[in-house]
Amino acid sequence: MINDEIRVREVRLVGANGEQIGITPTREALQMAIDANLDLVNVAPQAKPPVCRIMDYGKFRYEQQKKEKEARKNQKIVDIKEVWFRSNIEEHDYQTKFRNVVKFLKDGDKVKCSVRFRGREITHANVGQKILERVKSEVADLCTVERQPKLEGRSMIMILAPKSQ
Numbered sequence: 001m002i003n004d005e006i007r008v009r010e011v012r013l014v015g016a017n018g019e020q021i022g023i024t025p026t027r028e029a030l031q032m033a034i035d036a037n038l039d040l041v042n043v044a045p046q047a048k049p050p051v052c053r054i055m056d057y058g059k060f061r062y063e064q065q066k067k068e069k070e071a072r073k074n075q076k077i078v079d080i081k082e083v084w085f086r087s088n089i090e091e092h093d094y095q096t097k098f099r100n101v102v103k104f105l106k107d108g109d110k111v112k113c114s115v116r117f118r119g120r121e122i123t124h125a126n127v128g129q130k131i132l133e134r135v136k137s138e139v140a141d142l143c144t145v146e147r148q149p150k151l152e153g154r155s156m157i158m159i160l161a162p163k164s165q
Helices: 026-035 057-074 091-106 119-138
Strands: 010-014 020-025 039-044 051-055 080-086 110-116 143-152 155-162
Touching: 010 026, 020 026, 026 039, 026 051, 039 057, 051 057, 080 091, 080 119, 091 110, 091 119, 091 155, 110 119, 119 143, 119 155
Parallel strands: 010 051, 080 110
Antiparallel strands: 010 020, 039 051, 110 155, 143 155
């Protein structure tokens, strides 16, 4: 709330330079802000009495938006990459897919490792479990297991998250 929107009898006032002015009537605080050609901004409405500050509100909002934009620019969006294995995978194919898992984890992405079963392969779910356990043991130093291997329909799924640096 700014200027005339503040509807309390008295406020704790903070000056334009950050100095404490004290508890003053709202009308008097608003007049001080107008005399300084600034705005009276309610910065802590839940306090007793509410804390108001004399500042240039437009400049304050502009700086806040700049900070938010900078924070959005610097944040890392974590993707979930998926790597499919088969229950009867050959060693070279396994190594290729394993290299992809390592690359994704080093890039800071989560990895969803899945073993897809076709036909009657589902009766040997323990084979898929062994493949996922092997992946988990080989990348133990790079990641943490966010979700243990679990059978869902015709797929066994495990989710790996990179260790935070």
